[in-house]
Amino acid sequence: MIYTAGWIVTQDAARSVVENGALRVEGALVSEVGPAAEVLARHPGEPVRELGEAAILPGLVDAHTHVPMSAMRGAADDKALFAWLNEDVFPREARWEPRLLRAAARLSFAEMVRTGCTAFYDMYMLQENVFAAADEAGLRGVVGENVVRFFPQLGGATRDALFGRIRDNAAAWRGHPRLRGAVAPHAVYTTDPDTLRACRDLADEVGWQFGMHMSETRKETADCLAERGARPIPYCDSLGILRGDTSLFHCVDVDDADLAILRERGCVAVHNPASNMKLASGAAPVERLLGAGVPVALGTDGPASNNAQDMVREMWLAALLGKLASGDPTAVCAQTALDMATRHGASAIHDPLAGSLEPGKHADFFALDLRGPGMQPVHNVVSNAVYAATGLENRLTVVDGRELYRDGEWLSLDIGEVLAGARELREWAR
Ligand SMILES: [Zn+2]
Structure with a gap:
């Protein structure tokens, strides 16, 4: 053609x-x-x-999202991150049914396909449902399974059970033409050193990529300094978990020593301007990251903290926030924003053909x-x-x-079925 x-x-x-x-x-x-x-x-x-x-x-690459969270779009807004997670998100997530989680993933994929996104990097739980929905939608992507230190958690009563499921998913989806997996520990504040090292070993064992939320807020940095004696990036580096297959979501609060580690290890940073603005987390230093030789991709973050899965909108926000945060109208020009959503997005999903x-x-x-x-x-x-x-x-x-x-x-998804699923998700979220 x-x-x-x-x-x-x-x-x-x-x-x-x-x-x-x-x-x-x-x-x-x-x-x-x-x-x-x-x-x-x-x-x-x-x-x-x-x-x-x-x-x-x-095609635009949405390099950080949580697609099933479309189920909670608009259910609770205008709150601080930790209050929102504890009061609105975690109680609903405890009630997930696989069928509904898959319907929520399908809803996000329908929006991505509509707005020119062709590839994504997801991080959530019960990810066999996201693999299935992405396969059905025809999209390219990395499907990351979330790991935290608390058990039981959704997807596993114990760490062995969760890791067993990850091994099963890795075996089931190995060799797929468009979809690959990632082991995705949630963040430094929801894991411990042993969990992080075990996640890295598992990623190496099953041949999956590695990704996690990193340095999203100044509070995260302060808590990590108090609890682990180092900022999040040096702390993770001391555990030996940061490599060339690693994508780090947010990177808002990063200093020059952090940048040097990211460059040295070949990590990719993923900027999420809408989510960072909505949660008042701050602005990632995009120009400083790029200047240090760190690829900076672009992501929407989940549809409950954005509230869209529209990468065209995200490019616009990245360009405007880059200028506002730096006080420099030449920062994050249109070409840079497009590079972030395309070429650097390919780096974030580690696919040189995208x-x-x-x-x-x-x-x-x-x-x-x-x-x-x-x-x-x-x-x-x-x-x-x-x-x-x-x-x-x-x-x-x-x-x-x-x-x-x-x-x-x-042409791949049945949009009538997707929208019927959205009505069911509304009932579920109540
Ligand atoms: Zn996120």
């Missing part, structure tokens, strides 16, 4: 934008990107989808409709994608060459 559009934003090393371009897909991969006239002349008679006044971009549209890369992309008044004129298509778009301009989402959404229709 050949897709033609007014603009193709490749996100290659030179950040090339091809005007009047074509993207040729062979199977699950991109085979050619170039001027439409040339690509079409080389392949006469091939099927063509003409998108016209639209911009094709690499994040740009070049021959041999995944055919993962979306297409913003530029015909609306809010998207005109097009002086700079990256500017319009970051500063003007809402996500709802998207008219096509493709993963591995398969169309998942097109012009108002969900």
Whole structure:
């Protein structure tokens, strides 16, 4: 299939934008990107989808979320993190049924597919349900199983039981073309050194990635200093758990010594501007992280603390918050925000074939409709994608060459069933 559009934003090393371009897909991969006239002349008679006044971009990567928490979207807002968790989240989570958790994951995936997201990094419990929903939705992703030090917990009466489930999931989903797993200890304040080391060993044993919440608030740093005698990042580094397969969510309160460790170990930081603003956690030092050579991806965080799973909206917030927090209007420019959602997102999910549209890369992309008044004129298509778009301009989402959404229709998920599930989740959350 050949897709033609007014603009193709490749996100290659030179950040090339091809005007009047074509993207040729062979199977699950991109085979050619170039001027439409040339690509079409080389392949006469091939099927063509003409998108016209639209911009094709690499699929956005939501590098930190908790997709089943869509069930609690809007159930409790405007509270401090720990009060919200203890009063609103944990009591509901104790009542999860696998069928409903899967329905909640499906709801988030329907929103992601709608708004141009093609890959995600999730962290939650009972993750066989998220694997199944993601497989059904057709998305690419890393499915992280949450571990805390308290047992019984959802998914395991004891650590052995939980780790047994993780081993079973690793065996069941090994070799999937799009989905991989992660062992995801929740945070330094919900684990202990032994749990963190055991999680690292388990990730190495089953060949999964490793991810955790890190340095989200100044309180987390102060508590870690008091309890463990070090800031969260040096503490985790002293346990030997930070490696090149590690993605760290938030990284709001990081100092220069923390940055040096992240760079040295090859970790990826994941910025969550909406969640950090909503919970008044602070602003991650995006430019300082990038300047230190640490990739910074972008995530929505869960739909109960955002409250959307819309990565176009998140790029906009990342660019604006970067300026407000630094007092520098040149900080986190539109191109940087797009890089975070694409190229650095590929780093966060540790998939070198994601994040740009070049021959041999995944055919993962979306297409913003530029015909609306809010998207005109097009002086700079990256500017319009970051500063003007809402996500709802998207008219096509493709993963591995398969169309998942097109012009108002969900092609992998049954949207009627997804919305019926949402009504059931409303009853469950009461
Ligand atoms: Zn989170």
